[in-house]
Amino acid sequence: METKMQEKNISANELEQCVKCTVCTAYCPVLKVSVIYPGPKQSGPDGERYRLKSSLFMDNNIKYCLNCKRCEVVCPSGVKIADIIHSARETYGRQIPKVRDFILASTDLMGSVASPFAPVVNAVTGLGATKFVLDKVMAIDHRRTFPKYSGTKFETWFRKEAAPVQGTFKKRVSYFHGCYVNYNYPQLGKDFVTLMNALGVGVDLLEKERCCGVAKISSGMFDTARKHARINIASMEKAMSDGRKVLTTSTTCTLTMKDEYPDILGLDNTSVKDGIVLAIRYIYEMLEKGEAKIAFKEGYRARAAYHVPCHMEKMGLSIFTRKLLKMIPGMELVSLDSNCCGIAGTYGFKKENYARSQAIGKALFDNINAVNPDFVACECETCKWQIEMSTAYKVKNPVSILAEAVDIEKTKKLNNA
């Protein structure tokens, strides 16, 4: 259908919907601690008008954007501010990433190289000397704690231990585990499979899964991100052909595949967008609709502080986590103030960002310390690294918390699993 004259304004990433209210600027966590970043309004819709005139007006300091998307959450006009910024980095910015950025961005490649040698790699990356070299040569900050690599990849475990029994379930979902679960923390994937199975749902992996691409986007490797995204979209399309959903446990992978694929990478994901569901939401809705039942362990006691990751705020899904965790008898859930932890994936690893990253996170760290919980509940893996490095508290994914609190055997029985 033809659009009527001026019926609505269309512009790239809703650039023209901006009415200059400046709310985004007030909520930008980077701007609160740093003046080098021009801020969301200037880097986004304002700067874009100048960049449209000439690439001469590209300000490289827009790279200090965390892509936390808090600006987009608060924008009353629906301007995709962070998307404008990140698209500009591709269109007008430097095209060849540094070696460091390549390494940080290649969460998949590094994972597959490091995993077989996990004990050695973990020991080496933990060494002061290694950190010194990484800092000086690669500009990866020496104060940063590296995520540990797991000896056995999640995929390997799944194929050996879990895959054979999945055939017994009538109801099935596919699982996009992401690099973090695969290489660094398979336990979360295991918890997820255990929980889903107990709820009477079988889990399959995608035929082909590639890194969602978020780290590549933030390091400027747009073409690689696009290549991977195409494979993921095709795999998910195939999985969804029988009407099933693709579940995720990573907020950022979810956001990337749902929103960044079309908005930043310019890829059409309409065939899979709605079928990608964060596990926590899927579980809640199953319970809510009575499609599954759940039984909790007796005597489970915990006091958790819930930190909503920025991308969870953006997707507006934290309500599901809150509701689910509050179902657990014996769970005291304290909501932390809405703050960015400051790491933003690989951002905080870069030497030039370390101090800024920690300054941004300070409000959150102080808040956690004041609450003094048993642990922090949070869906995001990089928030986990940041909080565990910067406070004395452990961070658990709500899926793992649930798996811990649920009486698996009883639940299985309830669901005839």
Added chain:
Amino acid sequence: MIPAQTTNDFDVIIIGGGITGTGTARDCALRGLRVLLVERDDIATGATGRNHGLLHSGARYAVKDSESAEECIRENTILRKIAAHCVEDTQGLFITLPEDEEIGYGLDYQKQFIDACTRAGIKATAMDPREAIAMEPSVNPALIGAVQVPDGSVDPFRLCSANLVDAKLHGAKVLTYHELVEIIREGDTVRGVRVRNKTTGQTSAYFAPVTVNAAGIWGHQVAEMAGVHVGMYPAKGALLIFAHRVNNVVINRCRKSADGDILVPGDTVSVIGTTSTKIPFEECDDVRVTPEEVDLMLREGSRLAPSLMTTRVLRAYAGVRPLVSADNDPTGRNISRGIVCLDHEKRDGLRGFITITGGKLMTYRLMAEMATDAVCEKLGVTVGCSTATTPLPGSESSDIKEISKKLWKMPTIAQKASVGRVGTRASQIKADDRFERSLVCECEQVSVAEVRSAMDNLDVHNLVDLRRRTRVGMGTCQGQLCACRAAGLLGKNRLCVKKEREDLASFMEERWKGLRPVAWGDALRGAELSAWEYSEVLGFDKEDEQ
């Protein structure tokens, strides 16, 4: 009564601060004349600041008016050199659409068009549709052919200001906000002018052997005041500004000139226009854009670039072309855009009085040269014209990157934007501290330092003047964030809060005038927010009620 003066303080008095007047003032000053320029308002308030800002290649006139076409391409080449910081080399396309073929403007006409351009000395290259789309992705993909010509865009405010700056550097005296109340005549000789200072109300007389009427469409009345008649033809042209750059190459239609057939990218926006409607002289001071004109621009504009259908419109404005009427054509399109330079001594027997009119922004320099030649002839001065080769102040180089690098180690976007606006004169914009570097206008990247420099050096009397010099308030927010900041700086300078409040209110009123014809969608939302901020946060309405 002012006593009769016997000596002349000036060699020439120029009436009108548009591009013709300021251009003539510069030329006269460069030739060593003592110049006085009087303007009833600010510079560039008439047709000068109310057009497309198109640096014509001349192609538009090539088929019908080869003289204008030749003038245009000559001046086009000259302006690229002497006004580098006011000009952007965007290149232009003349596109042929399927519907043009039906009315006899198909590819046969395109050939005729290219031949005419070539004869006039305009480089015109035919392109196939695919090449044209690659060159300008926003162009209507239905096109069946295109011709590339050396069009560009020119910022009339900058151009006018640069001419004035140079005139002053060469000793010219400038009185803006001075209204002409009398052309002083002694018998059949014009002796000078009597002007009223609009700020103080005081009237003064100035004398010179030659007075030049360069008042654009108002030149009609100026001539009447001198007792001679110049038959002017006020032709209104309406234009729309889109809120961001839709195109980076000028897009024209390759057919007979019509309404809404030129889309020009200028600075951060794109401008579509225009129309041609005869209006009565009484309306020249307050031309308004009608809803029909807005619709027409959008409809025709979307034939050039379909995305205009859905692109946010920032504002609408209209100007009045100072055409000199030759016949009774009701559209005004058939009147030559040719330059008219009248020596009233030869024409009417009135000595010491010259009218320079007609023409267009593109040919202002040539008009100024012709007027100055006439002045010099009267004065017996034999110095030749140098404006075709002497760069305007700021235009010594046009490389924004290079100029910025010389001035600052790590130039900010605002500093580069400043260089884009004032060229090499950006060296005068001091920005020593964070306050000076901070932004007054966020949409258009104007710093405190640039505003201060404009206030000190560029005859800024109020916020509207400041807008014309710096683009403060010309961006998406239309003054919402910047106008009150600029008012703060201006108020400090004039040491009067009350006056500055009035200035701010009238500035916002002026912004609203341009917004009103296009007040829907996001533009209206923006205006609502702005109105709310000014009344509820800054307490504007409230105080006025008291």
